[in-house]
Amino acid sequence: MASERGTLHATDDGRVAIRFVRLFAHPPEKVWRALTDPAQLAAWFPAIVDLSTPAGKELFFGVTERQRATYGMADDPERTPNGRMLRNEPPHLLEYEWMGEILSWELTGTADGCRLVFTNVLSDREVAGPAAAGWEAGLEVVSAQLDGVPVTWDPFVRAEELAREY
Template identity: 50%
Template sequence: MNPGTVSFTYDGRVALRFEQSLSHPPEKVWRVLTDPQCLKAWFPAEVEFDLTPGAELVFRVTPEQVRRFGLPEDHTTTGTVISVRPAHILEYLWDAETLHWELVPDGTGGCWLTLTHTVEEEESAYAHAAGWHAGLEVVEAQLDGRTVDWSPWDRAEELAASYRKTS
């Protein structure tokens, strides 16, 4: 897994960017990025997707977030789908943050996955970066058919210090 980069946008927000070469076609990767059953293994919230531009998204806390962070079990946040091009682009708002997923065929049957997550505050960016890194490791394992016998939450904690040091 390639480490992500943390940079600043022209308006002072923070952009996290991950680029990963995957040996799977975009259609297969798209499923892992949008199928609720696949998302449960790696996405940091339970999400209701309607992949229609303008549609509202609902993000619910997971039992692990309740346990680790003391969030209320009924805590939800919302977002809006901005753009959808199946097996190519998915962009949406999660509260005030923008997530842009892009899949580009690499000419060998695989693809490049790029995630750009734009956040408002630098302080939260490092934890987000570590979390996405861990989550994308799970995505790669799912695609490869490998069992994940570790917690992405624990892995994110391990990675957090390295993101703070490199940024």
């Protein structure tokens, strides 16, 4: 499976940002659904969350069944918010904070479909490699979903393979 590496950049405030750029032969509206629809998110996103929330509202990122089974993780029974929607401008800009990280998804229509720029701003540079590997594996699933290709690989295993390369 081919991969498209994310790039690492320092931010002005001393943090680091992982950035991915993808071109899809699909309109922004279809890509937006792949990034926000709970059924599609379940195949690749590392949490359960309602991303239809308006800007300024708190978010709760829950633990997935895979995380429970594989890592023994558990949800906060109080469902204390652990994020906030910063911008939600369908189908072009989605930006939210999750446990101190900022995730930004920018979609721009092109003549052939859509350009996605995804940026994850992290406070801890040490987690940049594993985080980039996870996002790259997730974006591979998004691409397959958009193209109607069955996902025959395990995104968790794929992220572990990619982590060695980062």
